[in-house]
Amino acid sequence: MEFLIGLLSGAASGTLVGKLVSKLDQGTLINAAAGLMGGGLGGSLLAAYNVGSGGTGSLDLAGIISQIAGGGVGGALILVFVGIIRNVVAK
Template sequence: MELLIGLICGAIGGNIAGGLLRNVNLGLFGNALAGVIGAGLAEKTLSVLGDDGLSSALGGGDAGVLWTHAATGAVGGAAVLLALGSIRNMLVK
């Protein structure tokens, strides 16, 4: 369940970043795909590092875990979109 929430938030985070930063926008589906990939990478990193400390900082318990995965997915999705958009811009010039 946490992974699904992270992936959905990654797609949303990718689209929000693409909307705010027009120069890295990859389109609706490109932003969502980059967001899902970034969220997956961020979720894997979070599971390797352990999410106990971050979960307790965001409220602890089940709510803290859900907020942790949502925030991780959104930030990871936005980060991958920024990276892919920047690479695309460098190759197009």
């Protein structure tokens, strides 16, 4: 369940960052896809290091907040990376 939270927050952050920073906007679908990948990666890294959760995959408040934060940051970072690469290749 926490992995799903990370994916959803990553997709939301990718879409939001894409709309807020016009140079990084790749369209809603690519923004969301990059956010999904980043959210999954960020959430998985947090879970691997037992950050913010009880270590057993429990759905406590700290686990949910850490997945939202990790997914959001991961989604935004992957979108920034994809945006920079696509802008460099387009030149």
